[in-house]
Amino acid sequence: MSRRSTNRQRAESEGRGAERWAAWWLRFHGWRIIGQRVRVAAGEVDIIAKRRGIIAFVEVKRRKSAADLDHAIDSYRLRRVVAAANMLAPHYARNREDIRVDVILLAPRRLPRHLVNVTI
Template sequence: MMFKTGYQRGLLAEAVARLYLRLKGYSIIEQRYRNSYGEIDLIIRKGRRLVAVEIKFRQSQRTAAESITRRQCQRIERTLRAYLGQLAWQPEEIRFDVILLSPKSLPQHLKNAWQSNH
């Protein structure tokens, strides 16, 4: 099935990532979470671990990984810090993961893809 727009490809990539993470035992807390700092594709939870997930779909997983910029990581970190202030529970661990997707490849889950500076 061909998708005409990047938006449609993005929706499919997010659906694949959600299913993949659910199969790995994660609960989806938020999808496309937005606040004044930015957007996080997925916020997931496993036990007392809270994870912000960036989803990248490109023609290869290598180019997907290379498309993640330091500025984007910082924006996700700020967005998650603001989100944490709304939680009724305190996570024991906070992590930033990336799901890399490309045609004809299984999803690649990069756990702890980067460390927060704060």
């Protein structure tokens, strides 16, 4: 197995772990997880969660240090999540729920940082 392949597998595993941790964080705060790793042509949404008439399309980012979190989400990635959320909204927001895009940022030894209704 190549070094690049091993690094990619490690990154994939860490990303999945971050998404599981973010899902538990959301559940702890009253959200119900209604979708995970949902892919459409426009991109992927890590978590889709519902709480009190709101559907949140959540992007999860994990970095090795808290200092790196400030640069974890950029406009390119956010546009992809927004495009995917727009494609998925009719399926998940059937009862006229409000929809929004959130970001959860994770770093070791830090509580998750939940950014609400992030815009481009």
